[in-house]
Amino acid sequence: MAEMLTEIAPGVLVATSSYDLTTTTVVLSGGGGCLVIDPAVTVAELAGLSAGLAGRGLRPAVAWSTHPHWDHVLWSRELGDAPRYAAAAAVRAAQTARDAILAQAAESAPGHDRLLIGRLIPLDAPAIPWHGPTAEVIVHDGHAPGHGAVFLPGTGVLVAGDMCSDVEIPLLDLDATDPLGAYRTGLRRLAAVAGVRQVVPGHGHVGDAAGFRRRLSMDAAYLDALAAGRPVRDPRLGGQCPQWLRGTHEAQVRRYRRPPRGLSPPGGRPG
Ligand SMILES: [Zn+2]
Incomplete structure (x- = not known):
């Protein structure tokens, strides 16, 4: 399989999947170990990723x-038995939605080992515990729920998860009590990160500092x-x-469409 990892900053590699431009980020510890963020997506791509890591002497x-x-x-x-962390709320949500997650993976990227999907350890700490860069x-x-971006202060790389994309509008969690409020809080937290030099979206292309700011304001304008x-x-x-994506956008518009004066919103959440 062709080399798929691109070094975007010293010790930070990114691979981009054929599926929805999904990114995988790898951070080198310097001692042969690495941090792998969101390995994705197809079985062949994960095989290519583990081969690419092994070829560089990384595990x-x-x-x-x-x-x-x-x-x-x-x-x-092939990626081994490293501890796989996520925020505590994300782990709870992954457990609750396990059947749906397995079904979606089977439909969109068939062939993955079901036992290894979503096996996450909750982490409630300000940083990932490991011997590599902070x-x-x-x-x-x-x-x-529990959406956890990763910031590498040493290189100024922000791995944003499914936010700050150049190809996707803000995708709200419409099951949340306050989807817009939660998304705005997320954007505020990312905007407050000092020293972002590059942003890696979960889907899309790596952006520079100016691109990061541009995406934040595009996202804010969309939500407004x-x-x-x-x-x-x-x-x-x-x-x-x-x-x-258009369909999701339309669903979001429907959710926030102003009801005619005097009517309560259809299907609105009580309270
Ligand atoms: Zn997502």
Whole structure:
């Protein structure tokens, strides 16, 4: 399999999947170990990833899943038995939704070992415990419960999870009590990270510092329009936009559409 890992900063490698431009990030410890964030997506790509790591003399020492969606909680036997962490709320959500996660993985990326999908250890700590470069976690509930971005202060790389994408609009967790509020809190936490030089979105392309700021303001503008019931003008909904993304956008618009005066919102959550 062709080399798929690209070094975006010293000791930080990124691979991009054929499936929805899903990214995998690898951080080198310097001693042959590495931190693997969101290994994805297909069986062949995970095999290529483990071969690519082995070819560089690397083995996963620890892993992190940014959030409890099927395409971010995959693993393979060849990647070894490193502890795989996620935020506590993400682990709970992955357990609750286990059947759905397994079904989605089987449909979209068949052939993974079901026993290894979503086997996560809850971590409630400000950083991932390992012997490599400091890897701070920024946890919030925008997009999914216990969504944990990873910031590497040494290189200024922010692994944003499913936020700050150049190809995807903000995807709200519509099962949450306050999807918009949770997403805005997440964006605020990411915006507050000082020293971001590159951003790695869960789906899309790596962006520089200016691109990071641009994506934050595009996301904020999207959410403002949604909240106000205004038409959304977002370049990510343009000609290249996949059908599922447009459908998700329409569902989000429906959720926040202003009811006619005097009517309560249809299907609104009580309280
Ligand atoms: Zn996701």
